[in-house]
Structure formats: C-alpha cells, structure tokens
Amino acid sequence: MRKGFTLIELIVSIAILVIAVFGVNELLKQGITVARRAEKLTVAVNIAQAEIETALSMQYATLPVGTYEARHIVFEKYARQTTINYIDPNTLQTTTTNTGLKKINATVFYPLPGGEKSYTLSTIITEQ
Secondary structure: OOOOHHHHHHHHHHHHHHHHHHHHHHHHHHHHHHHHHHHHHHHHHHHHHHHHHHHEEEEEEEHEEEEEEEEEEEEOOEEEEEEEEOOOOOOOOOEEOOOOEEEEEEEEEEEEOEEEEEEEHHHHHOOO
C-alpha cells in the first residue's frame, strides 16, 4: 500500500481551503464596512451634540423659534441643520404658542455608500 495523498484528496483539500479563505475575506470586508458606518455615525452624533450644547448655553428668551441654523457644511461632507420649536407640555407636540418649553433639534446629514443618511439629536429647554 502506498503512503501519501492521492490527486483527488489534494484537489478536495485545496478547494476546502480556498472556500474557507474566501469566507474569511468576506467577513473582513463586512467588518470594515460596519466599522466605517459606525465611525461616520459617531462623527455625526458629536457634531449634533456640539450644536445642542451651544444652544443650551444660551438663555431661553434668546433662542429664536424656527430654523436656528440653516443646513450647511460643518465638517468635511457633514452638514448640520438646527431648528427650535415651541412644544405643548402635555402632548410634547409642536405648537405655535409659547408654552415655556422649546425643543431643539440638531440634524446632521452625512454620506454613505448608497445614499445620504441623517441623525437627529433633540432636547428640551424650559423658560425657568
């Protein structure tokens, strides 16, 4: 009896190895894609948070209702728009009358493969 591998055994083992390598490669590509999306979202969250903090540092009376900051580029391909609205304290819905509560919405738009995405961060400020 001969020792060693037959040609068929070698071909099958190489095929299995190739399939395994391509599978790992695909997992790595997916991991990189997910990491890039997470990075872009993290930047968007930080940009929105910075504007919320700026608005919160102002007095209630000095925050204008409506578009506080029109959409504009703030960092590379990231754009931000900030709106401020009166809200009803019972329903938390937007209203046109001053109820002593304002809702600040900072929306950041950023590019991803397949289209633009957005992230909105909101907070409420009171008159007191």
